[in-house]
Amino acid sequence: MYCATIIKLKMANVHYLIAGSAIILLVLAQGGFAIKCYECNSHNDPRCAEKIPPGDLAKDCSDHKNGAKYSFCRKITQIIEFSVNGLPPDTRTIRSCGYEEGQYKNRCYQRSGFGGRQEVCACDTDTCNGAVTMKATFGVLLASLVVFIARA
Template identity: 55%
Template sequence: MKLEYVVCISVLGLSMLAHQGSAIVCYECNSHKDPRCAEEVLPDELLKNCSENVKGSQYILCRKIVQTIDFVVNENPPDSRTIRSCGSNNASYSDSCYSRGGFGGRQEVCTCMTDKCNHASPLYVGSSLIIPPILLIFANLF
């Protein structure tokens, strides 16, 4: 019976690795050029197979960036824009969000590792958050 659990965990882990190595489909747009990019429900026309980009094999995640400029900077008025794109691996921030701020503005950057995952809210739950609890459950069975 223990062997069945080990095989199940191995298959689950390998399937997740196989998905991460395959082409991912993400929304690619910039609300500064296309206002639909800032909407909650995005049209399929904004989807792109990341493998079609130059050096497509390096793109393994989707990214959503919300940039906000709070006041006039370099004669540019206050502004907010949403940018969605394919992204390459950044192990520090995969399947998570982080914020940065500076003179007059800030940005929130979120990454995720499943198809079309850069569509809505910045709260993504990725496979890296699901695997540890599953392994803990199986470990307690032995």
């Protein structure tokens, strides 16, 4: 009788684990259909240069109607070091949806030229072109799942 009760409890834990995993997979898969990115330019809106931009600057990339398939977010930091063409030195942050993946997805690269330089970063989770990324949240979620399994 005691062993049967323990087996029933273990089976119930397995069912909870399966149901929880299915929910997590559905949530993660649903996010794969369209990506949401911050879209702004600090030249036009100084809030874009904040470490974490305000939520109203986040846009659903599928709202763009130009036919491109947006699959990642991009953040460009431009530094103009001295006056060029009558414009003063400046630093700008440009955040946008991206569709030409190339080799730099989930990576950053730097370019420089006469009078300035820029850093371009690309990432593939919602609003990852802000300071906080979904990868950290996913890591916490995964760690919680492992602890749940270990306790079962």
